[in-house]
Amino acid sequence: MLGEAVIFGTLVGCFYAAVSVGLSVSFGLLDVPQIAHPAFLVVGSYGVYLLAQRNWDPIVAGVVLAPVFFAAGILAYRFYYEVFEKRGTDVGVRGLAFFFGIAFIIEVLLIMGFGVDQRSVDAPYIGSSLELGELRIPIRLLVAFVIALALTGGLSLYLSTTFTGRAIKAVAQDEGALRLMGANPVRIKQWAFGIATATSAIAGAMLIVVSPVDPNLDRVYIGRTFCVVVLAGLGSMGGTLLAGIILGVTESIVLTMFGASWAPAVAFGLLLVVLGVRPQGLLGR
Amino acid sequence: MNRNSTIFWSGAAAALAAALLLVATVRNEYVFFASYVVLQFIVLATAWNILGGYAGYVNFGSSAFFGIGAYTSVVLINYLGAPLPVQILAAAAVSGALGYATGLLTLRLRGIFYSIATVAVAIIIETLIVNWRYVGGSTGIQILRPPATPPFESYTKMLFIVMTLMAIAATAIARYIETSWIGRGLRALRDGEVAAEGCGVPTLKLKLLACTISGALMGAAGAPLAMYQSYIEPVSTFSLNYSMAAVAMPMIGGSSSWIGPVVGAIVLGSIQQIVTVTISNEANVLIVGLILVLFVVAAPSGIVGLASRLSKTRSAPDRL
Numbered sequence: 197m198l199g200e201a202v203i204f205g206t207l208v209g210c211f212y213a214a215v216s217v218g219l220s221v222s223f224g225l226l227d228v229p230q231i232a233h234p235a236f237l238v239v240g241s242y243g244v245y246l247l248a249q250r251n252w253d254p255i256v257a258g259v260v261l262a263p264v265f266f267a268a269g270i271l272a273y274r275f276y277y278e279v280f281e282k283r284g285t286d287v288g289v290r291g292l293a294f295f296f297g298i299a300f301i302i303e304v305l306l307i308m309g310f311g312v313d314q315r316s317v318d319a320p321y322i323g324s325s326l327e328l329g330e331l332r333i334p335i336r337l338l339v340a341f342v343i344a345l346a347l348t349g350g351l352s353l354y355l356s357t358t359f360t361g362r363a364i365k366a367v368a369q370d371e372g373a374l375r376l377m378g379a380n381p382v383r384i385k386q387w388a389f390g391i392a393t394a395t396s397a398i399a400g401a402m403l404i405v406v407s408p409v410d411p412n413l414d415r416v417y418i419g420r421t422f423c424v425v426v427l428a429g430l431g432s433m434g435g436t437l438l439a440g441i442i443l444g445v446t447e448s449i450v451l452t453m454f455g456a457s458w459a460p461a462v463a464f465g466l467l468l469v470v471l472g473v474r475p476q477g478l479l480g481r
Numbered sequence: 482m483n484r485n486s487t488i489f490w491s492g493a494a495a496a497l498a499a500a501l502l503l504v505a506t507v508r509n510e511y512v513f514f515a516s517y518v519v520l521q522f523i524v525l526a527t528a529w530n531i532l533g534g535y536a537g538y539v540n541f542g543s544s545a546f547f548g549i550g551a552y553t554s555v556v557l558i559n560y561l562g563a564p565l566p567v568q569i570l571a572a573a574a575v576s577g578a579l580g581y582a583t584g585l586l587t588l589r590l591r592g593i594f595y596s597i598a599t600v601a602v603a604i605i606i607e608t609l610i611v612n613w614r615y616v617g618g619s620t621g622i623q624i625l626r627p628p629a630t631p632p633f634e635s636y637t638k639m640l641f642i643v644m645t646l647m648a649i650a651a652t653a654i655a656r657y658i659e660t661s662w663i664g665r666g667l668r669a670l671r672d673g674e675v676a677a678e679g680c681g682v683p684t685l686k687l688k689l690l691a692c693t694i695s696g697a698l699m700g701a702a703g704a705p706l707a708m709y710q711s712y713i714e715p716v717s718t719f720s721l722n723y724s725m726a727a728v729a730m731p732m733i734g735g736s737s738s739w740i741g742p743v744v745g746a747i748v749l750g751s752i753q754q755i756v757t758v759t760i761s762n763e764a765n766v767l768i769v770g771l772i773l774v775l776f777v778v779a780a781p782s783g784i785v786g787l788a789s790r791l792s793k794t795r796s797a798p799d800r801l
Contacts, residue, residue, distance in 0.1 A: 223593075229593045229596075231541075231596070231597075279778050288537060288539070288592045288593070289533065289537050289539050289592075289736075290732075290777045290781055292539045292541075292592075292593060292596055293539065293728055293729075293732050293773060293777050294774060294777045294778065296539075296541060296725070296728060296773075297725075297729070297770045297771075297773040297774040297777065298770075298774060300725055300766060300767075300769070300770035300773075301767060301770040301771060301774065303766075304763050304766045304767040304770060305767070307763050308763055308764075308767070415604070415721060416604075418597075418600055419600070419601060419604060422597050426594075426597075457608070457611055457612050457619070458608060458612060460604055460607075460608050461604060461605045461608035461609070464600070464601035464602075464604045464605050465601070465605055467597065467598070467601050468586065468598060468601050468602070468605070471586060471587055471590065471594055471597075471598055472586045472587075475589075475590050475594065
């Protein structure tokens with residue numbers, strides 16, 4: 197029982213890490229209060245759903261949507277910068293209210309366009325499972341697990357080895373110093389926000405592969421993504437994977453012991469504990 | 482009492498007199514049913530603004546405080562058959578304590594962590610209530626209304642007057658905070674927390690005080706909900722739509738003074754009532770979201786700010 201919960205939790209946990217890496221960049225590194233991140237994820241899922249209706253493979257659809265999301269992310273950051281960051285004072289309150297409003301608008305538009313029913317996609321790897329003795333692992337989880345590792349690992353490599361990636365990390369550390377080095381922090385942040393948003397398309401594809409989606413799903417994922425990012429330590433990619441697994445395992449243990457009705461509280465509960473006990477996270481900078 | 486206070490209290494008296502006149506003359510129950518919601522939003526928005534507007538800490542989980550207030554009443558009705566005033570006071574105490582606890586956990590961190598924590602509190606409490614059979618669990622519970630107390634001819638009319646009194650009390654409290662040393666301290670820490678602390682402002686104490694008062698008022702606003710609906714269930718009671726409205730109304734009205742949330746709640750609350758009835762509940766949430774984003778982007782000082790810029794008769798305090 198417990199072993200099974202741990203294995204499932206680890207697989208799901210890597211998936212949680214992958215849906216959170218975008219937030220880890222936008223909130224963890226860039227300090228943008230991106231509370232609409234989960235709503236972007238769900239938009240990604242619905243985009244994939246539309247393409248899957250035309251017999252696209254969901255994962256391919258997610259990858260194809262990524263550049264579109266990238267462009268949207270750049271525009272979104274540019275807008276946020278012009279309206280809030282550039283004007284300076286009181287960014288916090290208004291920026292938060294702005295993204296909160298955006299999340300609600302996205303949610304309602306999805307409800308109006310698609311209804312409140314759950315939507316799902318079809319693919320050869322959805323529905324079948326791998327049998328290892330007593331244990332049955334759905335292939336969809338394994339697919340999500342592999343893509344999650346690739347996405348998190350890829351982003352982590354990008355940030356630590358490429359020139360732009362290191363510039364993104366630098367802007368997180370000291371924006372003023374970057375300006376002195378002759379780099380334009382706004383352009384770097386805008387690029388980074390684009391990347392963060394682009395991951396939402398791929399993560400959204402995984403979301404709809406792992407389970408059916410509905411427009412209100414973003415509310416649960418506010419808890420999961422922020423829990424992972426805060427527990428990881430803001431902006432830490434390795435920590436994201438570790439934090440995702442901790443959340444996944446905790447959730448799956450609570451589920452097997454107490455039942456599904458307690459599930460929504462696990463991520464938020466863990467988040468509160470982390471905020472109270474170790475707000476800098478596991479691998480905080 | 483200075484001139485402003487005289488104006489405030491005569492305005493409050495006029496509002497109460499108008500409400501009583503309405504009760505005495507209008508027979509259509511729906512008027513009171515709808516007005517109750519708008520008044521409830523005045524309390525909720527005013528409560529949000531004490532922390533969000535004055536101190537700059539954004540509460541996204543108003544529904545938690547509102548809902549825990551409503552369910553405190555449910556427990557008291559079930560257990561003791563407690564009368565309405567007791568319910569309201571108890572609800573305020575419980576949600577005030579929740580506000581204090583949430584503040585204690587997160588107020589040493591940056592503002593956004595407080596915001597995220599409040600969402601967390603909302604979802605966790607909703608989950609607790611869903612799993613608590615005694616108060617009906619996820620299916621909810623019917624509440625038997627007691628007969629209306631004379632001189633009121635119906636319970637809805639009575640609740641309408643009770644909510645009017647609570648709205649006046651809430652704005653009076655917000656106004657007191659705004660004009661006293663508490664408000665000055667909160668504004669100082671909003672503009673620069675380290676600087677305020679350096680100047681001897683007890684920032685943590687002030688924030689905790691604001692969290693507690695704000696939470697208590699939200700709980701009080703939720704306390705009569707079960708009686709108002711004669712029924713209560715967790716999903717709609719803890720709906721983040723309440724949180725959304727509590728953020729949107731002060732931002733739209735203007736978050737730097739007590740009048741802003743009142744204006745925002747009346748304008749947006751009335752629009753919501755009309756749209757919900759004539760179009761749909763989804764359209765209602767969409768409109769709230771759109772108006773919020775529009776104001777945050779284009780008119781950061783809200784309707785009150787726009788109005789004072791138009792009239793320019795007296796220079797309003799610098800808002801943002």
